[in-house]
Amino acid sequence: MPLSSSLFERSASAPPIPRGLPLVIALTGFTDAGSALSRTIEYLRDEIDPTPVAVFTNDVLLDYRARRPVVAFDQDHLADYRPPRLELSLGHDALGSPFLMLAGYEPDFAWEAFASAILALAEEFAVSTVTWVHAIPMPVPHTRPIGTTVSGTRRELTEAHSVWKPTTQVPATVGHLLEYRFAEGGAAVAGFVLLVPHYLGDTEYPASALAALDAITVATGLVFSGDSLRDENREYLEKVEEQVAGSEDLSRMVENLEERYDAYMAGSTQATPIIHTGDLPSADELAAELERFLANRPSGDDDRFGA
Known part of the structure; x- marks a missing residue:
């Protein structure tokens, strides 16, 4: 223009x-x-x-x-x-x-x-x-x-x-x-x-x-x-960990990601490429899980999470 x-x-x-x-x-x-x-x-x-x-x-x-x-x-x-x-x-x-x-x-x-x-x-x-x-x-x-x-x-x-x-x-x-x-x-x-x-x-x-x-x-x-971001991050991760602990599917997904990440970072010849998504839940599915989790929390939680 x-x-x-x-x-x-x-x-x-x-x-x-x-x-x-x-x-x-x-x-x-x-x-x-x-x-x-x-x-x-x-x-x-x-x-x-x-x-x-x-x-x-x-x-x-x-x-x-x-x-x-x-x-x-x-x-x-x-x-x-x-x-x-x-x-x-x-x-x-x-x-x-x-x-x-x-x-x-x-x-x-x-x-x-x-x-x-x-x-x-x-x-x-x-x-x-x-x-x-x-x-x-x-x-x-x-x-x-x-x-x-x-x-x-x-x-x-x-x-x-x-x-x-x-x-x-x-x-x-x-x-x-x-x-x-x-x-x-x-x-x-x-x-x-x-x-x-x-x-x-x-x-x-x-x-x-x-x-x-x-x-x-x-x-x-x-x-x-x-410092303010670190304080926010601690609260944020507490909420994520609470959600993951309450979902077998999410716990398994995180463990799977951890194994692939660690193998990749270690340079193992058996490592699955870091971008391989295969049997992982999609981002949309995980976002829906987060939304359901937050919707069920009592009012007064940090409104910034998920905004």
Whole structure:
């Protein structure tokens, strides 16, 4: 579509930006298993209160009918209107180290123009590294750490942290395009794909956001406390474990996943491929089990679980 206005506006209140900062990219969109990115963005905005540097134009990049803004209705009047946000911001980690953060929705339109704008901003600020994260559902157990597939130009990260290295074709996100364009230009770029248990993919799984923060730490050295997410995750897992313990089918499924995962990670020649689903329940079946479980719980439980 033709661009009718600028892709972004610079914030007049932005402080001077040091050169050579890492750039962290977190965009929601096509894949966000476990709400990993939406929760990561929410956590970072609340925890570090980043200062906008460039605010991207919704009327150019956003399909409002596909992702409608939120309006608050208060008894007899509209009290608030909250459109989505896509911003390049300056933040500081728990130790005060500065970094640039591109966070918000994945653009619906003008991908090439958007990528060119991000590359130009990265060049302007001479960013040192580029790190982005997204999450996909995989038949892996919630009782094991969330693994990653790592791509990009930073071979040391790929060799150390990529547990699954497929050769395949997948629907692209704008994060893929950004990584591809940064790599073409010789930038130090790394993309982390979080492998989230497929039966928890449609829930808000706090461990997925924690894994996203861990991936950012591994790639940049930035430090985030994550305490609130860890507290949420403990409560979440208690509910999942209660459900699994009460269902023979779910217990057997988790044990099956654990055996396959452990064999795969050990490099056994007898290991069943990690993506083999065979006799496992489908994600839809497991989601239905979760919904039935939560529907039968007394009121007052954590409403975020399963939202």
